[in-house]
Amino acid sequence: MRGLLLALLLWGLVAGPLITATGAQTLPIPSARLQWSGVKPEQLQFMRRVYDRQMGRANGEPTGDMPAAQLGAIEGRQRALKETAQACRTLLKALRSEIARRKQAKLAAQGDRITVISAYRPASRQFANWQKNFPNYYQQTRAQRSGLPGGEHGDEAVEYLAQYVGRRLAPPGFSLHNEGLAIDFGGREGARQLTVTTGTANIRHWRASWLFQWLSDNASDYGFHQNLRIDEPWHWEYRGTAAE
Structure with a gap:
């Protein structure tokens, strides 16, 4: 057995x-x-087809788990590639110093808190995230997929949802989080929490925040840049300070 x-x-x-x-x-x-409890067999099969299509669209070879010796601590339990971790610690120190200065000066629109929500994660965790988030993506696109030739589970629906997911979550082994080069920040401004959810309200709040403005103006000084192919204002990728 x-x-x-x-x-x-x-x-x-x-x-x-x-x-x-x-x-x-x-x-x-x-x-x-992939598992999806409580759904019909055709829904699980559709989920797996979308995953396979997204994997097929990925370029290059998947990245395996990083050796622990190559990772450095950021804060708490968050780790990243050593150079990324060092740069992130320096960025956080500068940002928190500016937050403290603004509070002391009683300036408006100040950030209250900045945290690291996610940094390095192995491919197995990326797989778990993909599986966890798929039901939400499935529901968010159901109306659009139902209007496609072949219906909500047809070939065009597979392509549609694979592209939709790809703008939000990379397949396992193809995320810069898997390489220890990406940081997802979180924060709070007043009563508003800035999280890493892909809902339109959170994205809108992030882009209107002082924290995002500071990162946009200063993160490149520490080697961090936005990925303009995805709409995630909390997601910053380390490319080194020589990056354009």
């Missing part, structure tokens, strides 16, 4: 981590591992 279970795990036919003898995550993680 144990031999059969191991074989099924290696082929991705049952849920469970695909781990090699060395402890590394096997990539790419197969769509057969």
Whole structure:
């Protein structure tokens, strides 16, 4: 029985981590591992087709888990590639110093708090995030997909949702978070929390915030830049201070 279970795990036919003898995550993680409880078989099949299509659209080879020796601490439990972590710590120190100065001067529209919500994450966690977020993306696009040729689960719907998800969440192994080069910030201004949810209200609040304005004006001095292909004002990628 144990031999059969191991074989099924290696082929991705049952849920469970695909781990090699060395402890590394096997990539790419197969769509057969995706689970979606309480839905019809055709919905689960559609989910897996969207995942496969998004993986097929990805360029290059997936990134495996980073060795712990290459990672550095940012704060709390957040880690990133050592150079990224150092740059992020320096940025946070400067930003918090400016927040403190503005509070002391009683300036308006000041940020109250800045945190790191997400930094390095292994491909296995990216897979879990993809699986967790898919039902929301599915519901958000249901009306649009229903109007496509083939219906809400047809080939065009697969393509539509793969592109939709791709603007919000990279497939496992293809995110700069997996490479230790991306930081997702969070914050608070007054009673308003600035989170990493992709809802239109949160994105609008982020772009109108003093924190986002400070990052837009200053983050490049510390090597961090926005990815203009995605609409995530909290997501900043480390490219070094020599980046254009």
